[in-house]
Amino acid sequence: MVADQGVYVYAITREGGEEPDGLVGVAGEPVRCLVHRGLAAFLTTVSLEEFGEERLRRSMEDLGWLEETARTHHRVVEAVARMRPTAPVRLITVYSGEEQVRELLATRYHEFDSVLSRVAGRWEWGVKAYTVAGVPEPVPELVLEPQGAAPGTAYLNRRRAALRGREADWRRAAERAQAVHDALMGIAVVGRRHRAQDPQLSGRQEPMVLNGAYLVDEERADEFVRTIEGIAGQGVAVELIGPWAPYSFAALEPDGEAACGGPS
C-alpha cells in the first residue's frame, strides 16, 4: 500500500453470498470486498490527502461535500445490506491499510459474528412522532377579564391560555408516543428511542416526541407497518421511514443484546 493512501470501510458482513456489482464509493473510487476468516469488509482505497485529519477538518464544514460523502456511504451500506447481514460502520472510518482491516476482522470476530447474527433477516424501521395542535378549547379570557382590565393583563391571560393549550398538546402527544412505542416493541425484536431531532433536522415545526428505531423481522414488516397506520392520528402525527440497514443495532458489545436495550 502506498504511504499516502488509506482504506475507507463502509460495512462489515459475512463472507460469501452475492456481491453488489460496480459500486462506486467515496471520492468516486470503486468499492471492493476484503474477505478474512469468514468475515468480509467492504472498502475503498482513498487518498489520505482527501481523507486525512487535516483536510477532513475543513471538509466536514462543507455541507456539499458532507452530503455527497454521507449519501455515498449510505448507498454502499444499503447495497450490501440488501444481499447479506450487515453491520454498518460509522461515517469516515479510515484504516492505514488492508493489513489493519484483516487484523480487525480477526480480533473482533466474535463481536461481529454476534452482531451479524442479531441483524440477519431483519431491517431497521424509523418511526418519528410529532405533536399536532389539538382542537382549540374554549378560552375563558373574556369572562375572566373584568371590564376595563389593563391590556397587559389581557395579553398575559391570552398567553397563558395558549401555553396551557400547548402543554396539553405536548402531554397528549407524549403519552400517545409512549403507547406507539410500546405497541411497536411488541412486534420488533428490539427497539430504542433516540433523542428527538431538532426542528432544523426534522424539517417540521412541531416538536418531535418520539424518534424510535426498531429492528423488525422481515416477515413481520407488514404487520409493523399496519400497526403504525392503525395508531397514527389521535394527537400525534407519525412518520415511518425505512426499511434501513440496521444502523441503530450494530453496536459492538461483548454482550450483544444488552447493547440494544437502553436509551441511546
Place this chain on the structure above:
Amino acid sequence: MSPAVRSSPYIGDSTPSPYGGRESANLGDILERVLDRGVVIAGDIKVNLLDIELLTIKLRLLIASVETAREMGIDWWEHDPWLTGDNQELAKENATLRRRLATLEETLAVRAEERDAASVGRRSTQAVEHGR
C-alpha cells in the same frame, strides 16, 4: 385530519425488493444514521470522526438535537418562560411588576397632589401680591 403517516415509497409495496428510490431519503435522516449510529471501531485506525472536531457551527446546527444543543449551551428556550411554560416565574415577575407599578402610580399621584397644592399656593400668593 391530515395524513398522519408519511410512508416511504416501499410501504405497502408487496415486492420483496424494498430499496427503490432510496436516493430520495431525507438528508437529515441519513446524517443522523451515518454520523451518530453504526459501528464505531476503536483500535488501530488511521482516521475516524472521533478524532476530528466535528463541532463547526454549521454542522452543529444541522445535526443538533435539543439535547446536544443543550450540551453546547444553545439553551435559550429553557430560560424563556413563554416556551418552558414556567408560569410560576411569570406570575412572580408579574406580581413584582404590578407592585412596582402601584408604587409608581401612588408616587405620581402624591406628586401630582403636591404640585396642585403648590400651584394653588403659588396662585394665592400671586393673588395676594397682586392685591397689594
